[in-house]
Amino acid sequence: MLTREEKLVSAHLAQFISDHKLQGVEKVLDQRTRHVTVILEDIFQSQNASAVVRTCECMGLQEIHIVENISKYSVNPKVLKGSHKWLDIIHHTSKNTDNTVACVQKLKSEGYKVMAADPDEDGLSIHDVDATQHKVALLFGNELRGVSKQALALCDAKVRIPMYGFTESFNISVSVAICLNSIVSKLHQSGNTFGLSDEEKDFIRLQWYRKIVRKSDLIEQEFLRAIE
Known part of the structure; x- marks a missing residue:
C-alpha cells in the first residue's frame, strides 16, 4: 500500500503525462496479471x-x-x-x-x-x-x-x-x-x-509514472520539498 506521500507523488507526476498515455496506463493495468x-x-x-x-x-x-x-x-x-x-x-x-x-x-x-x-x-x-x-x-x-x-x-x-x-x-x-x-x-x-489488486495497481502505476516522466526523480524531489 502506498504511503500518503507516495500517493501525492503519483498524482503530481500524472500532471506531466498526456491524457492519452494516462488512459493507456490504466488500460494495461486493468489487464495485468x-x-x-x-x-x-x-x-x-x-x-x-x-x-x-x-x-x-x-x-x-x-x-x-x-x-x-x-x-x-x-x-x-x-x-x-x-x-x-x-x-x-x-x-x-x-x-x-x-x-x-x-x-x-x-x-x-x-x-x-x-x-x-x-x-x-x-x-x-x-x-x-x-x-x-x-x-x-x-x-x-x-x-x-x-x-x-x-x-x-x-x-x-x-x-x-x-x-x-x-x-x-x-x-x-x-x-x-x-x-x-x-x-x-x-x-x-x-x-x-x-x-491485480487496487493496492498492486497503485504501486505499479507509480513505478511506471516514474519511468514515463522525464527527470521524474528531480521533479519528485522538488515536490516533496515543497510539501514538507
Whole structure:
C-alpha cells in the first residue's frame, strides 16, 4: 500500500503525462496479471531470454522468474524494445543453493501449480490446461538440455505443445508465446477476474509514472520539498 506521500507523488507526476498515455496506463493495468508467470531455467542466449521477456510483457504478465544456476541472464536491447521496464523480473542467483529448487518451492508456497514445458507425449497438451482453477507457473528449460531433471521432479505436471511436423521442438521464445496465448486467452474469455489488486495497481502505476516522466526523480524531489 502506498504511503500518503507516495500517493501525492503519483498524482503530481500524472500532471506531466498526456491524457492519452494516462488512459493507456490504466488500460494495461486493468489487464495485468500475476495469476500466470514464467520461469526461465538457465537460458544462455540473450536474444532468447529477451524475446521471452518481451512476449511476457505483451501477454500481460507482471512477473517473470529467471533461474541462474549455470548460465547468467543477459539482455539484448534490440530484442527487448524496452519491455523489461514494465514488468518485474525476479532473479534467482544464489551461489549456495539450487536456484531451481528455491524458485519452484517459493512459487508453490504462493499457490502456483508449476508446470514444466517438455515435448514428451506423456505431458498434458497446453490447450487442455485450465488456469482458471489455480495460479500457473510455466517452467522452460535450457535451449540445449531442456528442463533439468530436478525441475521435472519438482513440478506438478508436464505440458507440451502439440506438433505435426518432423522437428521435435520450437524455439523457446515461440514456445512461450504459444503457451501464454493459449492460457491467457482462456483467462480473459472466462469472464473471471485474475487481475491485480487496487493496492498492486497503485504501486505499479507509480513505478511506471516514474519511468514515463522525464527527470521524474528531480521533479519528485522538488515536490516533496515543497510539501514538507
